[in-house]
Amino acid sequence: MAKKKGKKPAKTAPSATTEKPADKTAPSIDSAPPAAVRRDPAKRGLAIAKPRAAEPPPEPPAFWFGFDVAWAKLLAFRLVFFGLLALDALLQLRHAPRYGAGGFNVAQLPLLDGLGPTRVLYAIAQLVCAYLFVLAALGVATRIAVPLVAAIYAWLYFGSQLDGYQHHYLVALLLGIACFVPWQRPAEAGHATTVRTWAVRLVLVQLGILYLWAAISKLDAAWLDGSTLSVQIQGSVRELIDDTVGIKLVARLTILAELVLAVAIWVRPAWFVALPLGVAFHVGILMSNLEIGLFAYLMLAMYLLVIPDRAYVWLAERRPLEVLRRLFAPSATRDLLVGLVTLSGIAIATTLVALMCRLPFSLGVALGLGLVPLALVAHRRLRGRPGGAAIGAAHLVALALWVLVDRTTSVSVDYYRFWGGSSRRLGDAEAAERAYRKMVALAPDEGSGHFQLGRLLLKRGEEREGLEELRRAQELETARARAYVAEAQYLAGKGRTAEALAKAEEATYAEPTDQTALDLVDQLSGKKRPPAGAGSGASDDDQDQR
Amino acid sequence: MVTLLRWLYATPHVGALLSTWRGRLILAFVVLQLLLPLAYFARKDPHDERFAWRMFSPMRMARCVPSATLDDAPLNLAGEFHEAWLELASRGRFQVIEAMGARLCEKYPSKAVRISIDCTYLDREQRTYGGYNICDVPEL
Numbered sequence: 001m002a003k004k005k006g007k008k009p010a011k012t013a014p015s016a017t018t019e020k021p022a023d024k025t026a027p028s029i030d031s032a033p034p035a036a037v038r039r040d041p042a043k044r045g046l047a048i049a050k051p052r053a054a055e056p057p058p059e060p061p062a063f064w065f066g067f068d069v070a071w072a073k074l075l076a077f078r079l080v081f082f083g084l085l086a087l088d089a090l091l092q093l094r095h096a097p098r099y100g101a102g103g104f105n106v107a108q109l110p111l112l113d114g115l116g117p118t119r120v121l122y123a124i125a126q127l128v129c130a131y132l133f134v135l136a137a138l139g140v141a142t143r144i145a146v147p148l149v150a151a152i153y154a155w156l157y158f159g160s161q162l163d164g165y166q167h168h169y170l171v172a173l174l175l176g177i178a179c180f181v182p183w184q185r186p187a188e189a190g191h192a193t194t195v196r197t198w199a200v201r202l203v204l205v206q207l208g209i210l211y212l213w214a215a216i217s218k219l220d221a222a223w224l225d226g227s228t229l230s231v232q233i234q235g236s237v238r239e240l241i242d243d244t245v246g247i248k249l250v251a252r253l254t255i256l257a258e259l260v261l262a263v264a265i266w267v268r269p270a271w272f273v274a275l276p277l278g279v280a281f282h283v284g285i286l287m288s289n290l291e292i293g294l295f296a297y298l299m300l301a302m303y304l305l306v307i308p309d310r311a312y313v314w315l316a317e318r319r320p321l322e323v324l325r326r327l328f329a330p331s332a333t334r335d336l337l338v339g340l341v342t343l344s345g346i347a348i349a350t351t352l353v354a355l356m357c358r359l360p361f362s363l364g365v366a367l368g369l370g371l372v373p374l375a376l377v378a379h380r381r382l383r384g385r386p387g388g389a390a391i392g393a394a395h396l397v398a399l400a401l402w403v404l405v406d407r408t409t410s411v412s413v414d415y416y417r418f419w420g421g422s423s424r425r426l427g428d429a430e431a432a433e434r435a436y437r438k439m440v441a442l443a444p445d446e447g448s449g450h451f452q453l454g455r456l457l458l459k460r461g462e463e464r465e466g467l468e469e470l471r472r473a474q475e476l477e478t479a480r481a482r483a484y485v486a487e488a489q490y491l492a493g494k495g496r497t498a499e500a501l502a503k504a505e506e507a508t509y510a511e512p513t514d515q516t517a518l519d520l521v522d523q524l525s526g527k528k529r530p531p532a533g534a535g536s537g538a539s540d541d542d543q544d545q546r
Numbered sequence: 547m548v549t550l551l552r553w554l555y556a557t558p559h560v561g562a563l564l565s566t567w568r569g570r571l572i573l574a575f576v577v578l579q580l581l582l583p584l585a586y587f588a589r590k591d592p593h594d595e596r597f598a599w600r601m602f603s604p605m606r607m608a609r610c611v612p613s614a615t616l617d618d619a620p621l622n623l624a625g626e627f628h629e630a631w632l633e634l635a636s637r638g639r640f641q642v643i644e645a646m647g648a649r650l651c652e653k654y655p656s657k658a659v660r661i662s663i664d665c666t667y668l669d670r671e672q673r674t675y676g677g678y679n680i681c682d683v684p685e686l
Contacts, residue, residue, distance in 0.1 A: 061559050064572055101628035106645045108596065113645075161642060162630050166601055177575075180568075202572055206579060213583045213599035222604035222669030231607050231668065290602070422628050543629050 067201040068194035070309035071185045072316040077304045078183050079137050084301055085171065086133035086398075088294045089126045090405040093359060094412075096123040097419035097435075098162055098544050102426045108158045116159035119419065120361070125152050127365045127402065131372075134398035140391050141376050142183035150175035167295035170210065177202050191316040192309075200305065204266035207302055211265065215258035218251075226251040237288045257281050271306040278303050338388040342377050345392030346370045349399035356403045358412040358442055366399055413443045420452055421542030429456055440469075447476035448541060451483045458490050466490075474510075481511035488520055500524055591686075593638030593665070610638040610665040614650065617657045626650065638665050640675070640686045647680030 060066075099105075100118030107113045117125060132149035136142050150172075157163050157172045180199035189195070222228050226248035233241065241250050257277060264274035279300060286296040315321065353366040373395040377388045406412050420435035433456050439449035454469030467490075473483035484507030491500035501524040507517035521527075554560045563569030586598040593608055600606065612635040614621040623632055627646060634642045643663060650659040662676035663686075675686045 059562060060566060060569065061562050063559075064563070064569070095630075098628050098630040101630075102626065104627055104631060104645070104649055106631075106642050161596075161634060161639070164596065164634065164639075166599060169597060173579075198568060198572060202575065205576060209576070209579045210599045214601050216583075217595075217598070217600035217603040220604050220669065227668055228602070228604045228607055232602060292601075425624055426628065427625065 064198040064201055066196065067198060068196055069200055069305075070192055070194050070313055071189050072191040072312035073305070073307070073309050074181070074183070074195060074197075074200070075139065075185060076312050076315075077301075078139065078142075080301045080304055081298075082133045082137035084294065084297060086130045086137060086401060087405065088298075089130035089133060090359070090402060091294075091409065091411060093123055093126045094410075094414035094418060095162075095544060096120075096126070096360070096415060097422050099160060101422045105159075106161045108161055108164075112159050115155075117156055122156065123360050123415070124365055125156055127359065127362060128369070129153060129156075130401065131365075131369055131398045134401055135372075135394050136183065138390065138394040138397065139184055140394040144376075146175070146181075146183065147179045150179055165292070165295070167292065167298055170206075170295075171298070173206060174203060177206065192313045194309070201266065203302070204305060208262045208266045211258045211262035215255050215262060218255050218258070223251055223255075224248075229254070232290060233288045235289055237284070254281075265306060271308070275303060275306050278306070338377060338392075341389040342373050342392035342395075345394075345396040346373055349396045352396075352403055353399050357399075357406050359402055359406050360412070360415055362402055362406075366402075369395070369399070413439060413446065416442065417448065417542045418544035420449075422544060424452065424456070424542075429460065432456055445476060447473040447480070447483065450476065451486065452542060454483070455486050458486070463490075474506075477510075479510060481507035481514035481517040484510055485514070485517050485520060488524070492520075492524060497524055591638070591640035594640065604668050606637075608638055608665050608667045610636050610663040612636060612643060612646075612661070612663045614646075614659065614661040616650070616654055616659060618660075621650070621659075626653075635663065638663055638675075643676070644680070644685055647676075648684060651681035651684075 096119045098119075099116065099122040105113055105116040107116050129149050129152055132145045132152075135145040136149065153175050154172050157168050177199050180202075181197055182195055185195075218224075218228075220228075226246070229251045230238075230247045233247070238247075241247055245253075258281075261274060261278050261281065264270035265278065282296045282299045282303075285292065286300075290296075316325075350363075350366050350370055353362050357363070357366070373391045376391045380388045380391075416435045416439035420432045420439060423429075423432035423435060433453065436449050436453040436456065439446075440453055443449060450469045451473035454466045454473060457466030457469060459466075467487060470483045470487045470490075474487075477483060484503050488500045488503035488507060491497075491503060501521065504517060504520040504524055507514060508521055511517060555564060560573070563573050583598040583600075586595060586600065592605060593610070595603060595605060612623060612632065614623055623635075623646070626649075627635075631642060631646070635646065643661060647659055647661045650661070658679040659681050660677060661680050662674055664672065664674045666672045680686075
């Protein structure tokens with residue numbers, strides 16, 4: 001964490017690299033005081049060569065402890081990195097029903113098998129993570145928010161292999177390192193003031209290691225001849241590659257790019273290579289439509305760290321940002337407003353969630369989180385620190401993001417769709433019905449919920465309501481046979497063959513290529529026997545797969 | 547080994563790093579991250595590429611078809627496990643398939659549970675793993 005005292009390591013230290021601080025003219029704040037290096041290692045029982053014991057204590061390596069970053073850059077990175085993660089946390093919420101489904105879990109670490117998240121815990125944890133990420137992005141209570149969210153994220157990742165993507169692992173590691181980054185700018189520091197932080201250097205080294213191993217894993221005949229890449233890249237990018245350099249060359253250039261980035265990303269003098277190469281590399285991955293979720297965006301965000309400090313300083317000095325900064329700067333004159341802003345922030349945010357947010361458990365979690373700004377402001381006051389208005393504002397922004405994501409994406413509807421789907425397949429009809437009822441309430445114009453709910457209701461004998469739901473699905477899914485087929489099968493099962501045949505024919509009008517509908521018409525009109533397995537009329541478009 | 551460690555400690559950079567808790571943390575982290583991916587090569591499961599940064603590797607393209615029988619009668623795995631677990635099984639993740647086997651053995655204690663995966667690869671012959679009663683031999 002940031003500490004303002006401490007000695008700057010000598011640039012002439014034997015272990016120092018040739019790297020220069022970001023801005024020699026700017027004042028620097030040291031986040032890693034090397035006081036401990038003055039201790040004698042021999043006293044701690046470490047075996048060292050004799051002559052060394054008499055030497056002066058070693059200076060801390062400037063490579064790590066002399067790494068400077070301008071505050072303007074660190075704050076921009078903080079905003080984008082944590083902002084992206086907040087967004088990702090909310091988008092992940094739709095996958096909550098897969099956690100603990102059927103009481104089955106395999107953790108990343110065997111010891112955690114029984115401690116993995118369940119549907120409810122996962123959803124609540126992601127809401128809390130999104131909230132804490134926004135606080136961190138806005139620089140509020142980062143010393144509490146970042147370690148807390150790092151711990152929750154680590155539990156979610158290591159608690160189940162369902163989050164098995166490499167980017168989840170990377171984020172878990174980066175959040176661990178982020179606990180040691182001094183995210184909050186001291187009041188006296190300007191845009192160009194640099195902060196000394198070994199943790200940001202470690203982030204870059206971690207990325208270098210990632211690229212190195214990614215390149216090594218591709219040193220394989222099936223990659224080098226382009227066959228692996230050709231399976232992965234499709235669409236317009238593939239056509240472009242085939243028409244120009246060819247897939248084999250691109251496969252080899254990928255390894256080369258990763259090897260260059262493995263070194264260039266953590267060596268400051270090579271950033272002019274890393275920046276364009278890395279950005280082009282990850283934009284290329286994005287354009288290739290590879291199924292990697294947020295990973296490419298996250299990797300692009302990491303390249304904010306290799307943009308020269310002066311670009312951020314220039315940007316931070318523009319008028320709109322300057323005005324924003326003054327607005328949120330701690331000030332004694334606005335102390336009386338802090339309480340009002342905090343209470344207003346909590347009240348507005350909670351009302352907003354109560355009225356507009358459909359994310360599962362959102363109101364309960366929002367009410368609980370309402371205590372966070374109160375506690376933070378109280379803590380601040382007790383320590384005699386000015387300001388705090390930003391805490392209430394950050395609370396409002398965090399909860400407003402929930403509403404924004406909910407209202408602009410299908411996360412809430414997907415959550416109930418996936419919950420209903422997995423419950424139905426795993427034989428828990430009661431939970432499935434509950435989920436589909438909720439889904440129908442949230443998305444009354446989506447045929448899928450009505451279809452699944454109708455089938456479940458018919459299965460437990462609720463004919464009137466079940467048929468109503470199926471007919472609603474037929475109205476909404478005019479080009480799909482499944483709701484007609486389901487009704488036809490039900491009617492046939494009840495011996496109402498003529499009605500069933502009429503419905504089956506309607507199914508073929510809606511979707512002339514649907515084999516189940518065609519077979520059903522044949523069967524009901526006595527033309528042929530149903531094929532094995534036909535007649536389910538089921539559709540698995542509620543499967544939770546990435 | 548001890549000599550190597552002594553030599554490393556005697557080098558200015560490492561020695562200086564080891565003299566602070568931050569330095570020790572950095573060193574441990576970097577060494578772990580450099581070496582952990584090597585564990586992939588020691589695993590019995592070639593499909594398990596976790597913690598190894600093997601993005602888009604040829605092995606990632608392997609596709610496996612999991613299947614199971616209960617006393618020689620086909621068992622619908624989709625009715626037993628969430629499709630996300632079946633997706634992991636279709637990537638050939640041994641740990642997941644073994645855990646599925648253990649779960650089925652627990653659920654159907656007096657029956658023989660045969661579970662297997664047929665895997666196809668880009669760069670090697672098709673291969674089948676398992677196929678025996680996993681309740682007797684709980685590993686693939």
